[in-house]
Amino acid sequence: MNAPSSIGRTSDIAGHVIRSVVARDEPEQSFTHSLTDLARALPTPEAMAEKNALLRAVVTTPDFHPGKPVPVGVVADVEGAVLPHMIGSDIGCGMRMVVLDNVAAEQLATPLLDRHLRHIFFQGGRDIALTGMDRHAILREGLPGLLGSLQQKSIGLLSKLDLSRAWADLERHSDNGVFACENVDADFADYAGIDDAHRRDAILGTIGGGNHFVELGFIDHIADGTFARAAGLKPGSVVLVVHSGSLDFGQRVGTVTGDRLKSDCKPGEDWRVLSRETQPDLYKRYMNGHANAVNAAFANRFFIGLAAIEAVARALGQEVEHHLVYDAPHNTVWESGNVVRHRKGACPARGVGTLAASPYEWFGEPVILPGSMGDGTWLLAGCGSTDFLESAAHGAGRKLSRQEARSQRDIANALRVIGPVDPQSPSLQGRQDILAEIHARLKEEAPAAYKPIDSVAEPMVDAGMVTKVAKITPLVTVKG
Ligand code: 5GP
Ligand code: MN
Numbered sequence: 323m324n325a326p327s328s329i330g331r332t333s334d335i336a337g338h339v340i341r342s343v344v345a346r347d348e349p350e351q352s353f354t355h356s357l358t359d360l361a362r363a364l365p366t367p368e369a370m371a372e373k374n375a376l377l378r379a380v381v382t383t384p385d386f387h388p389g390k391p392v393p394v395g396v397v398a399d400v401e402g403a404v405l406p407h408m409i410g411s412d413i414g415c416g417m418r419m420v421v422l423d424n425v426a427a428e429q430l431a432t433p434l435l436d437r438h439l440r441h442i443f444f445q446g447g448r449d450i451a452l453t454g455m456d457r458h459a460i461l462r463e464g465l466p467g468l469l470g471s472l473q474q475k476s477i478g479l480l481s482k483l484d485l486s487r488a489w490a491d492l493e494r495h496s497d498n499g500v501f502a503c504e505n506v507d508a509d510f511a512d513y514a515g516i517d518d519a520h521r522r523d524a525i526l527g528t529i530g531g532g533n534h535f536v537e538l539g540f541i542d543h544i545a546d547g548t549f550a551r552a553a554g555l556k557p558g559s560v561v562l563v564v565h566s567g568s569l570d571f572g573q574r575v576g577t578v579t580g581d582r583l584k585s586d587c588k589p590g591e592d593w594r595v596l597s598r599e600t601q602p603d604l605y606k607r608y609m610n611g612h613a614n615a616v617n618a619a620f621a622n623r624f625f626i627g628l629a630a631i632e633a634v635a636r637a638l639g640q641e642v643e644h645h646l647v648y649d650a651p652h653n654t655v656w657e658s659g660n661v662v663r664h665r666k667g668a669c670p671a672r673g674v675g676t677l678a679a680s681p682y683e684w685f686g687e688p689v690i691l692p693g694s695m696g697d698g699t700w701l702l703a704g705c706g707s708t709d710f711l712e713s714a715a716h717g718a719g720r721k722l723s724r725q726e727a728r729s730q731r732d733i734a735n736a737l738r739v740i741g742p743v744d745p746q747s748p749s750l751q752g753r754q755d756i757l758a759e760i761h762a763r764l765k766e767e768a769p770a771a772y773k774p775i776d777s778v779a780e781p782m783v784d785a786g787m788v789t790k791v792a793k794i795t796p797l798v799t800v801k802g
């Protein structure tokens with residue numbers, strides 16, 4: 323059932339009809355500014371027609387904010403073509419939510435946890451040894467491929483892997499943790515490292531910089547008990563949220579394709595439109611590389627989750643039981659018939675009956691909506707609203723640019739944030755330059771730099787995009 327869309331707002335700008343759900347208290351000026359940027363980034367109807375393509379619908383989500391080369395928080399349905407610039411450079415970037423079943427929030431207060439998280443993520447404590455076969459399986463067959471390739475391993479972090487748990491969790495991934503593709507693109511084979519040695523690898527399992535994070539918190543409010551039960555959540559449950567992507571892999575797929583497109587182009591042609599009919603080989607190649615990247619990102623979040631759980635286990639001196647709530651990408655295209663749905667910083671929010679063979683089939687797709695390290699994260703349930711292209715926001719979205727955020731006066735000192743560099747480290751005492759830079763980076767990511775999470779969540783509920791399930795309060799955040 324689709325809710326009425328009276329809350330949505332429709333703009334007709336530069337020949338493009340764009341439907342939006344806007345954050346509460348969003349300044350009109352910043353919304354209009356981003357909308358103008360978006361309209362400029364969309365190919366003209368003529369440019370599309372020239373390649374037998376059509377832009378069918380464009381939607382913005384309430385976390386809409388400036389981005390390069392296209393604003394963030396956009397969904398676009400395109401017939402007959404893919405627009406690589408409309409999904410952002412971190413192909414496959416997404417969120418993963420895991421419940422730690424036998425850990426209580428109070429246990430996370432130990433400073434040992436900070437030490438183990440830093441060691442695991444930034445000081446070489448994360449030992450993931452993959453063979454070339456494993457890497458190949460990841461890129462071509464996503465998480466199911468990885469699990470099949472791993473079988474049982476007794477090396478480093480992989481010795482901690484509960485394979486039957488991991489298999490059971492697969493149905494709690496968007497698209498079951500795999501985007502179909504034919505092969506591993508030859509241009510990316512070196513990343514796949516096709517050799518037989520167990521390489522102790524520092525790439526997969528890396529958080530990455532900027533907004534990417536690992537956060538531990540607890541459920542402080544449940545709005546939908548039935549959904550929460552299907553997700554295995556209770557009041558007080560300790561929850562891990564992972565935000566990361568395909569690292570530089572997706573970027574490479576985008577730039578390699580972009581370079582080929584530019585050189586392929588006739589004068590006057592819009593190189594950003596990659597037509598299925600008139601450029602079939604390049605189209606296929608992009609979709610294949612894109613799937614490789616989305617699969618790499620699934621695996622990256624899988625390993626980050628494993629590493630974070632290992633840090634908790636080491637800090638608490640106990641085995642940690644866990645299960646997945648959901649994992650979904652938000653910078654990705656989904657092909658369905660002749661239509662390609664592009665999401666740039668937007669979550670799939672499919673409705674009841676669309677996720678066959680999943681515990682959420684009769685509830686709607688879980689939507690993970692992180693706010694900031696102060697604001698925490700909402701778990702929402704997708705309503706499958708066709709007006710909003712079965713999508714929802716993927717975060718609160720920036721309110722201040724990084725530059726603006728750096729000049730804020732105060733930031734909440736109460737935040738427990740772990741970064742690559744420990745400001746308490748004796749070697750940094752007296753190094754005011756480095757300490758000031760660490761502080762400035764923290765300001766870029768401080769809660770005041772983001773829209774309040776409820777101002778993003780509530781308009782989506784009103785618009786019939788999602789319903790509320792549970793709210794998570796953060797306790798400790800790791801930033802790459
Ligand atoms: P993006 O995918 O566009 O890089 O950002 C995703 C969203 O994550 C942002 O819009 C922001 O609301 C949220 N976010 C960024 N940093 C943090 C953090 O440290 N903790 C939480 N809970 N959310 C964050
Ligand atoms: Mn990303």
Ligand code: MN
Binds near residue numbers: 415416
């Ligand atoms: Mn992201």
